[in-house]
Amino acid sequence: MSGLNDVLNKLSERSQASLSELIEFASIPSVSAQPDHKPDMERAAQWLSERLKRAGLGTVERWPTAGHAAVYAEYLDAGKDAPTLLVYGHYDVQPPDPLEKWHTPPFTPTVKGERPSQQRLYGRGVSDDKGPLLLTVxxxxxxxxxxxxxxxNLKFLFEGEEEVGSAHLNELVAQNAERLKADFVLSADGGMWSAEIPSLTVSARGLAALELTVRGPAKDLHSGRHGGSVHNPLHALATLIAGLHDESGRVTVPGFYDGIAKLTPQQREGLRQLPFTDEDYLTQTGAPAVYGESGYSTLERQWHRPTLEVNGMWGGYTGEGxxxxxPSESHAKITCRLVPGQEPGRIAELLKQHLEAKLPPGVTLDIHPSEHGARAYRLPDDHPGAAVAREVLAELYGKPPLDVGMGGSIPVLETFQSVLGLDTVxxxxxxxxxxxxxxNEFFRVPRLYEGQQAWAQFWWTLGQQRLEQPNPDQQNPEQRSNHE
Structure with missing residues (x-):
């Protein structure tokens, strides 16, 4: 373990520099969804490429796509019989809106908290995903x-389009499938369930999304002269949206729940054993009460039941006074979180058919399904990477991690599984x-250092052993010199 200790000591010596680097990285407004930030996306990719080179990696490449580029790097000097990991993360971030809700500027990362153990870094992207990504480098x-x-052996794939659905990543991975061969993916994206309790995420819900536009008159009309004479698109949209759930919170779209496996008694009991209460959850969220499909607990609804959510509705005049x-038009964005047994394309089509069938008279409807979707994902119970992760987390935090689910979706999971045949830890x-x-997105500063220690130990532990059943088809191609 002396070698690992040397690495951990080096990280400890550089703790302040590591935080300063994260502040610098997060200061770049790499918002992938907004065209005005394309130069910032380029700047972030360049910053990341240079940081990988400074780390000592000789192979660092910018992989262009029809959208934003991915950054690739590799270290293949450990030998053909050593494990090979594909490390995944993303450098793009969500838009910071609404800006008036931020207590500090979103792209001026700010440390708050006097005690080091309680310090937080506030800024867009510090938690999702620049902090977790950067610590691996x-x-x-x-x-x-x-x-x-x-x-x-390590291969790094850091994309710039995760926050817009990884639209071009499937093609990019397919084009570079040979170079991306590995034993499994270790993801810097994701997140733990709780700051107090170590956890290992073993499942994630899938995603289907669409946008709809309801149209009435050819132009905005005076509501006094024309109100009551033509259908208001906002009223029609409200009717459509209100009809998507019944009084018990169940989605009313025919066929929406077809093919979904019921939770086993063991699964439900396992969830009941977790240290979770609705009261604590309401304190965390600030909501007055929990709500959702009846007959299921809050965690069951978050991890193992599908949902249909309206993410935005707009139209008409919304300014002051x-x-x-x-209005002539109204709009809405809808996303569905999916569970095993649901196909994104089929769910989007069922939703489209339902909305068209329920359209009120006097208006028309245009529906635009999203180009990206994702199936639900579950890590096999006996996966060797999960065993190493559990061992490392138990040693780091002094207690074994809980297996938890993820309510959100990471489309790249399906890409790695379908194109490369790789599971993701x-x-x-x-x-x-x-x-x-x-x-007011934030990242707990101590987690930066805990993450560094855990990743260092994960690599060390895996490097001392061999995967239980190595696949010769997933061994490294001709070795390249990466560190001279």
Whole structure:
């Protein structure tokens, strides 16, 4: 273990520098969803590429796509019989809106808290996913600085389109499938369930999304002169949206629940054993009460039941004061979180058919399904990477991690499984309560250092053993020199 200790000591020496690097990285407004930020996306990819080179990796490449580029790097000097991991993360971030809700500027990362153990770094992307991503690069640097080598082979794929559905990643991975061969994926994206209790995410829900536009008159009309004479698209949209759930919270779309396996008594009992209460959850979220499909607990609804959510509705006049207008259009964005047994394309089609069938008279409807979707995912119970993750987390936190689910979706999971045949082990040190995608996103500073230690130990542990059943078809191609 002396080699690992040398690496950990190097990381400890660089703790302040590691935080400063995260602040610098998170200062780049790499918002993939907004065209005005395309130069910032390029700048973030360049910053990440340079950091990988400084870490000592000789092969660092920018992989262009029809959208935003991915950054690839590799270390293959550990030998053909050593394990090979594909490390995944993303450098793009969500838009910071609404800006007025932020307590500090979203792209001026700010440390708050006097005691080091309680410090938080506030800024867009610090938790999702720049902090968890960057610490993996810092661990590589510590290994090569302290030991001159790594105990296993590593390939890094950091994309720039996760926050817009990884639209071009499937094609990119397929084009580079040979170079991306590995034993499994270790993901810096994801997150733990709780800051107090170590956890290992073993499942994630899938995703289907669409946007709809309801149209009435050819132009906005005076609501006094024309109100009551033509159907208001906002009223029609409200009717459609209200009809998507019944009084018990169940989705009313015919066929929506077809093919879904029921939770076993063992699964339900396992969830009941978790240290979770609705009261604590309401305190965390600030909601007045829990709500959802009847007959299921809050965790069952979050992890193992499908949902249909309206993410946005708009139309007409929403500015200050009054404008008596009958709008010509109304709009809504809808996403469905899926569980095993549901296909994204089929769910989107069922929703489209339902909305068309329920359309009120006097308006028309245009529906645009999203180009991206994702099936639900579950990590096999006996996966060797999960065993290493459990061992490392138990040693780091002094107690075994809980197996938990993820209510969100990561489309790249399906890409890795369908194109490369690889399972993904989540190993992120972000926490689910860190306001990702919302104002005042933050990352607990101690988690940066805990994550560094855990990733260093994970690589060390895996490097000392061989996978139980190595697949010769997934061995490394011709070795390349990466650290001279």
């Amino acid at each position: 810092q661990v590589v640097d510590a290994y090569l600085s302290a030991l001159g080598s790594l105990p296993l 009054s404008k008596t207008v009958l 989540f190993f992120s040190f972000a926490v689910g309560d860190e306001d990702i995608h919302a104002p």
